[in-house]
Amino acid sequence: MSGLEPRFEAQEKPEFPADPAVHSVIVPFDASRPLQGQKPERYYLDYDAFQKLWDLAKEARRPEKDQEGLKGEAAVVNLALHEVEVRETEVVVGSRLQATTQGDWRTLPLEFALGDSAGSQWTLDGHAAPLKDGAVLIEKPGAHELAGKASRALPQGWQETTLKLPVAVSSVLRVMVPLTDGLPGLGAGVGAQMVSEEVRDGRRVFTFALAGVRELKLQREPARRATGMALPAVAEVQSYVTARPLQERVDVLARFRFPGAERRQFTLEVDRDLQLLRWSATGVRSVVLRENGARKFAEITTAAPVRDEFTFTADFSRAAPGAAGERIAPYVGALATRLERAVGLRASPALVVTPVAGPELERRTDASAVGLGYWIAPGQATLKYKVEPAPNGVTGEVEAVYQ
16 A cells, blocks of 8 residues: 555544534535446544434524524414323323424424423334424424324312313314223313214223313313213103194103213103104114004113203194194103103193093193193193194195105
């Protein structure tokens, strides 16, 4: 080897200069030329020197402070999934976010706090996220995934704590509680709708859809007694019959009471000739009609367990036997341990209607007695009434039957 050629012993390392700027970053390949024919060379760089150069390179790419990040639509969280695990002496919250940014170096505010313990650790696209003033600094535009986690120690038997969440276009909250806990409270006025309840890995899991929620108050509730297929304790059923020449209408209000319990299934029992027109109730998953002998059963199933009380309203119709004569009000009841029935009577202007109440019916005279009258009907008791056409009465009737 000639004296002009550089020579290094195997154990020698190039000395790292005091100023890292004297180093050059050499790219082994020329991207503007075809790879074929290019011969990459290996360059040795001390690890500490590499780290310093890497930090300098990142700092050089960082924009000026007055140009850093734009808040608002330039960075937005499209979808958020928050998972809250309730423990006896601790609460753990994990959040996964899908965000979109427009432009380079955007800041995404992430207000996230559990009780008085503010802040959490976030990752951005699988790496530690750079944080600044409670926001994540995102270098490149496009779609990003963020994950954060926070925990807070609480005393034994704790009942509630607050939780602040990042704002998202669409959010899902999943709360996991011990089997001894029931449906958790989220605070008054919180825009949350329960989607499902299930038991998973020995814990109850409640899932909610959130709408514009920034802060909620997580409240522990005791588990309610599961009823299974047991009947509700009490059912109060009120039905109002509107007598018409051709098609009678029956408006039903059923209130089921089961203090201290949760249940999802309720059943109305009506005469077979009644046709369901429409129904209204909160959180109902399905209404299934089944016939058995002279009766028809409307089996109501809610999407999630209901506590203490459930109210269901429905409109039925039935074909009238004729324009004149005596009629019998249809039977409307419910399956319950104790059933309390009441029946009211109204009349179309096209008819003259006269109630014929038997001695088993108790007439009410309070404010609930509207129309031609209102009676308490024990057991299978029904109301009879006579109808005849009104002088010069003319009417037209159209109804849509629920299928």
